[in-house]
Amino acid sequence: MIHTFPTLTPKGLLSAMASETAPCLLDVRLAEDIADPARYLPGALAVPHQDTQTLQALAARNGAVVICHKGLKISAGVTARLRNAGVNAWRLEGGHIGWIDAGFPVLTEAPNTVLAPLAATPAETAQIWAIARFRVPMAEMLAVPRADLLGVAQRFDAVAFSDIDIPDLPGLHDLLAQASLSALFGAQCAAASDPRGAFPHLDAAYRGWVCHETFTPNAATQAICAGKEQP
Template structure:
């Protein structure tokens, strides 16, 4: 029977990518992490020096959500770190079997190497055109839910995106001529999935919907037209791009949960059996 302060890979997999996902702390030893630098989606790396009691106490003061701690195989590092965080008043669990069990189960892992711009707090920084519609909201949703929950997004005039990226050390996305953009018939959302090694049935299904809505191909999936309509409606409801982003997070949360859990469900009226 699992310990009361432990979480299984299956349990965690149901939370990853949703607003209820816990804070994930990767505490693998530096040498172990060097052998496999991939992280669980959204995980934050702690160096060995960060695991001293004083450092953990300081970290605990900055955390407010439940925490799951991941080490190589779910032994002393993760269990000890989780116990210390619980001592500091946090709800903290360790991942049973650790990183090895997650990888063995074929669950998604993220390669952090493509992130080339971080601020002094370790947050990835991204910049794109103002007045976002589809891809420029879908991409931040994907990044915050699966890659970097603390990511910073800047929205500026189209002509200034490249200059702002250079001046503020940000990664430009969804404009022509940059790495993080459309490739052939795919959109920037597809590029993110490919570069970070993220592929699940639900994300692949959502990517098709985003691609169709963003590139004028509603025939790619029946839901494309609905995403386009909702996105254009949000852009007219919000004059502030960050407010629109926050509203869009909920929209994509809903599409993701449908893509993961509800594609076979139908709704009809009247709801009773035929007499």
């Protein structure tokens, strides 16, 4: 019998990130493996690999993808420990280095609170979605009247979406350009009470692009996107 360990490829993770039920990304690299200034996968949270309580708490809702330096012993141990606790977890194939070798970006730490305007335009909604999914997935997002953006930013130590760079991920900027010009997406945005209401349409569009243009996701990726455990 062939035994397989629960693993996601970098491209598989890219697809899984475009989902409301995306797993959290746990960076468990050792201190000596982190450069100065520190850079992480988009949205990844740095947690010591022996801090089991924090790891389990972060992974409890949607599971976790565990990232160590090269995707070997540390991520394997954390993934196994999370699964022992009944938490869905996968290690990232190749780890932090494998993500970089795949041509994907690593970023500095992101803000904890992000502001978005109510009644956002289609172009703004697409930008907010990209930031929420691929830059600050763990951040609190506050949708407020446009006139209050500056005041809320000052009072709540928040950052407006327009001040956050969008990661240079495959196909992402092309999708944003297409969405901003789409009459159908414009209607979907108009029907939403705030920008997040249109996110599922962009999730589906990006996962479809990744599937048909870049690769065919494996069963683990498909399960994560569906919010289910790997079969």
